[in-house]
Amino acid sequence: MTPAFVAAVVDALLPGDSGGPSGEPALPRGSAAGIDIGVLAHVHRVVFDAIAKQSGGSAVFAATVEPARIAAIQAIERTMPEKFRALWSTLLADYYESAPVLTAMGWRSDPPQPQGHNMPVDDRAMAERLNRVRRRSKLWRDP
Secondary structure (H helix, E strand, O other), X not given: OOHHHXXXXXXXXXXOOOOOOOOOOOOOOHHHXXXXXXXXXXXXXXXXXXXXXXXXXXXXXXXXXXXXXXXXXXXXXXXXXXXXXXXXXXXHHHXXXXXXXXXXXXXXXXXXXXXXXXXXXXXXHHHHHHHHHHHOOOOOOOO
């Protein structure tokens, strides 16, 4: 199983897009999102092997047109739904947690801590609740 084959499978499942009409950044293809496709291929090898076999080999799949790729993947989805669903779940989680995808969707890609999240300053009710917490003494003991 070659990296080109695994990337072709991932890209058939997650083709990305070209961006929105008002200039939003494009969602990257699955293979360009920073997903470790080597680990993905190792963990879900049974599904990737089945897709290669269905299409006549990994080189054939990588070289074929998109409709043929999709047909081969759909055939495997029908024959081994549980294993395909596991691959799909892993792939979606990795894709939508990747920095390029988060950035394309306009979300922060850095961790929320230690900076936290920005909060609106004009929310008086929230500001009062936070001030009550700040005035409280600490609720834990130092070691």
